[in-house]
Amino acid sequence: MLEAAARNLSRYGYGNLVLEQVAREAGYTRGALYHQFEDKEDLALRVLEWVDETWRSEVGALVEQQPGPAAELIALARGHAVFCRRDISRVAMALRLEFSGQDHPIGREVERISETLVKRCARLINAGRRDGSIPPGPPARAVALALVGALEGSVIALAGQAPHDELLAARGAAGVLGLGSLPAP
């Protein structure tokens, strides 16, 4: 059910999401859905939580085993590209676009999740600048925002066109960071 909801959220966004379609795709009716989730909002929040957890375990783990901040950021880009080959990944982007700057529980949750990612990137950028692996430039937070945005945008545009998605995501990230060339994978 979560998977079906994620697929539909990716495709149609929250407003256009039709619960009966979600339930049918999962082999149930709307009754079952309302038995498992409080309401539409609860469903969306659960999906967000689920996707975030999956991201953490798949991409986060990959990032942590890198040698330095610059490598971690590039690995994050590559990992995110691979992660987004499944269609569920656009959930965050879709919901952010739909609720950005609005006072809605879902908007806040999306904001919170992407904010932790941006903060993480900003920390890595600062660390990389200290150890010399990333050149100076605009404020770390602005660079982090651009990095995450560029990453999501390019990955969605490529829509899982393996294997170029991974390389191009890494290249874009390196460019935003101001790295002259890609560190070896």
Next chain:
Amino acid sequence: MLEAAARNLSRYGYGNLVLEQVAREAGYTRGALYHQFEDKEDLALRVLEWVDETWRSEVGALVEQQPGPAAELIALARGHAVFCRRDISRVAMALRLEFSGQDHPIGREVERISETLVKRCARLINAGRRDGSIPPGPPARAVALALVGALEGSVIALAGQAPHDELLAARGAAGVLGLGSLPAP
């Protein structure tokens, strides 16, 4: 009226767009809106057309006066970043996300507009590779897709944080293209 519609489309997308709100923001009622436009779909298509025209005259003009393909692509990135400081710019992104892969007139129109942009970039990439200003890499179309996606994503994430948006957009574009460093602005 077009401007109000563009603002609301940017913020809420098509599905969540409420025509009465659009009309009120423009100082009219829904009656006036239905007098000027056939229906909701027609309004969205007109907005798309209007935004596209504005983009062409502002960014397109800037691009054409560049010396070579690589400079043109970087100018496109910078120009797009500046263009997107107004909130109307997210219209294309919002509608694309909402209608991508669907058989809907609006989806087709959005697809058509962004396809011409991608094709334009792909041509510039090929030209740049021929004259040596852009290194070889993945297929030009894939690179173009990534470029446009990264551009839109980063610009939206930065949300008009002048002046960093322009530099970071250019950097990201250069990275995707595989340029070691930015050509002089």
Next chain:
DNA sequence: TATCATACATACATGCATGTACGTAGTTCG
């Protein structure tokens, strides 16, 4: 075996946004 909870399906009520029909004031033109 009687009771009760769980996991669903079904049916109904409500709200909201669209689209359309109609009414009205101002303007143009013969």
Next chain:
DNA sequence: CGAACTACGTACATGCATGTATGTATGATA
């Protein structure tokens, strides 16, 4: 000066999606 058209506002009808209330079968438990 009147007819007709333009540019709106108003009021109603329709559809659709949500949420809720109710029904039903299956398994556990005492």
